[in-house]
Amino acid sequence: MAKTWFITGTSSGFGRHLSELLLERGDRVAATLRNPSRLDALAEKYGDRLWVRELDVTDTAAMRRVVDEAFADLGRIDVIISNAGYGLLGAAEELRDDQIDRQLATNLVAPIQLARAVTPHLRAQGGGRFLQVSSMGGHLTFPGFSMYHTSKWGVEGFFDSFAKEVAPFGILTTLIEPGVIGTDFFEPGGSSDIAPAMEIYAGSPAAWFREGVTDPKAMPGDPIRTAQAMIDVGDAENPPNRQLLGSDAYVAIRDAMAERMRVFESGLDLARTADRDGAS
């Protein structure tokens, strides 16, 4: 049976591919984006199966209004995909204050507020799915990308806890954790924001990421296949609470986690010295 999906950030990348794939298979899509005219061709092709509203996800009041309107207009919404987000490149010292604020507002606060806005509606309809697009960068870090990692690690923590709060209401959440996928995210002049460079960081670990990001077509992950895999998660009878997408994500996270465990274990003797006598 056809489903209804609510998606943020549908102008390009995963959000756009998700919308196209879902409409093509006959589902209904509530697409939100900053510049609705970017979906004009899809609106013409799919008519009222595509519901479109302008939404900058950093505007929490507008997000609540659009969410309420979507449920009022469409009735049941089966799957929410919180996808809007972008990268911020630069060493912590290089970043401007407003760049930090916007990164956290978009990638961290907005997903939290979206989850809060849809919860009463999903609860009222007896449940639903929430897919949060996180990243392999929510489990590991690269130098020169600290604020992006802060946002995605934050999202990982929020949804890990939120999932347990809303599961009793039939609301199932999944953190989607892609590896490196060739969307506009990495396109030179694409969606990522770049801090003004300080000479002192040239050639240092903080610079290699900004200097190394070049051709999206050379990246290991395929954007359309990634979007299709997200749809498969949204369709799954028992969706996982986390889903990696891309073999690179699996290898990099496996290695990063093994290294963290190695560090914890090497400090175990000292950790135990903080125990009260007789504590197990």
Ligand SMILES: NC(=O)c1ccc[n+]([C@@H]2O[C@H](COP(=O)([O-])OP(=O)(O)OC[C@H]3O[C@@H](n4cnc5c(N)ncnc54)[C@H](OP(=O)(O)O)[C@@H]3O)[C@@H](O)[C@H]2O)c1
């Ligand atoms: N590509 C990867 O390798 C990769 C890996 C892991 C995770 N991700 C995550 O995947 C998600 C989608 O990224 P993508 O790769 O598809 O890149 P993308 O093609 O650049 O798409 C990003 C989307 O987010 C939207 N957006 C950004 N700020 C917004 C705001 N304030 N309000 C509403 N929409 C906003 C953009 O809209 P505008 O057109 O208006 O800017 C665009 O539609 C992001 O959360 C990203 O962190 C990507």
